[in-house]
Amino acid sequence: MPADLIFHHYANSPFSEKIRLIFGYKQLAWKSVIVPNILPKPDVLALTGGYRKTPVLQIGADVYCDTALICDVLEHLRPEPTLYPPHLKGVCRIFAQWADNTLFWAAMGYNFQPKGAAQVFAHAPPDAAKLFAEDRKSMMAQLVRLRPGDATSAYRSYLRRIANMVDEHDYLFGAQPCVADFAACHSIWFTQTQVPVMADILNATPSVGEWLQRMMSLGHGTMAQFDSAGAIAAAKAAEPQPPGANYLVDSAFQDDHGIPLGARVAVGGESFGPEPTEGTLIAATRTHYTLLREDDRTGAVHVHFPRLGYTLRKVEAG
Structure with a gap:
């Protein structure tokens, strides 16, 4: 297993329940960070840079947004029992x-x-x-x-x-x-x-x-209480994983936008939760985008989004 699975969620969040049950199905241990259900969410935004939907999965200095992508991460971490027969x-x-x-x-x-x-x-x-x-x-x-x-x-x-x-x-x-x-x-x-x-x-x-x-009846796996201060400290103490070594195994560049790697970009939801996260584009594969961003509290983090359901645009200088 990798560094701790830190899960940012709240009790009656439907999409959080989706992932909690997958923790149970795959018998995973995880750390629970309870987040507000509305803004302000300063600790969440320090990690994500703008994305504020719930839940978020953090592994060290890698932050995974959207449950569709989180499912892929958990599948790579523990392939059996599979989510994708x-x-x-x-x-x-x-x-x-x-x-x-x-x-x-x-x-x-x-x-x-x-x-x-x-x-x-x-x-x-x-x-x-x-x-x-x-x-x-x-x-x-x-x-x-x-x-x-x-x-x-x-x-x-x-x-x-x-x-x-x-x-x-x-x-x-x-x-x-x-x-x-x-x-x-x-x-x-x-x-x-x-x-x-x-x-x-x-x-x-x-x-x-x-x-x-x-x-x-699948349960929620093995949960340990944690807090947002600990999550921020865990990100600060870690180095983000390079593309291809971050539990998202596809790493080939797929350019559908004419935006090169290394460009300053913004990623946001197509319909629900359009608030953008800005950063440097370091991966754009057939399944996901990865942005490198810096925050005084967390240091360098990689923020990951699924490609489906999210928009990518270049941020012009100035």
């Missing part, structure tokens, strides 16, 4: 991309109707819901969201389709879970556990609930 390698990735986007936004459009939102913030400070909504509004500026009624209809349909799959198998594509299962379950986990007042939508598809319980 050879006979399903293409379809499970395509399904996971659909689940992390289309299914997720339908589920959240349903979950955050008034009574669901009220339950989420029932024990929070009086202005928490307002601050959360304002925070997410800026992150969603480029995202087209479903209206509640449309989200409800879509979510019902998607649940029935998932039920059709798990009626036949223990997991979506067979006897073992794959990345598709982890991508699909976190939205439904949120409905069942975080907004149970909304969970009656699951009653029509009992096999989905049974599948979800199988997923939850």
Whole structure:
């Protein structure tokens, strides 16, 4: 195993639950750093340089953004049990991309109707819901969201389709879970556990609930409490890994933008979370971008993004 897996997350973050369950599936040990669910996030931004979505995986002075990329890192670290069975390698990735986007936004459009939102913030400070909504509004500026009624209809349909799959198998594509299962379950986990007042939508598809319980039984691996100060210190004490030695095994340069390695660039989300991270482009492969950046608190870090779902642009001098 490499240096410690430091995971920046918060308890009711759906995408964090996706990765926590993969820690369980692969029986990995990890350090837990709880981060705020809204800005300000000074310690997160010191590591990422701008990216503020949750979760983030840190290994020394390497910072991995987006759960799609984190899944690849964990697969390279511990190949078995696999997230990407050879006979399903293409379809499970395509399904996971659909689940992390289309299914997720339908589920959240349903979950955050008034009574669901009220339950989420029932024990929070009086202005928490307002601050959360304002925070997410800026992150969603480029995202087209479903209206509640449309989200409800879509979510019902998607649940029935998932039920059709798990009626036949223990997991979506067979006897073992794959990345598709982890991508699909976190939205439904949120409905069942975080907004149970909304969970009656699951009653029509009992096999989905049974599948979800199988997923939850995987656990969360071996967690140790950590803190953001320790995470910053770990980055400062480490040297970032060179391209090809950073648990992202592809290193061949793929130039689709006319931007050379060594250029000053910005990477941001295509739709959700467009806030850019700036740095020096040191890798642009078929699967990911890597930026070198410097921060007074962390020293040199490499920040990694998946290629799909993110934009790359050159930052002009001056």
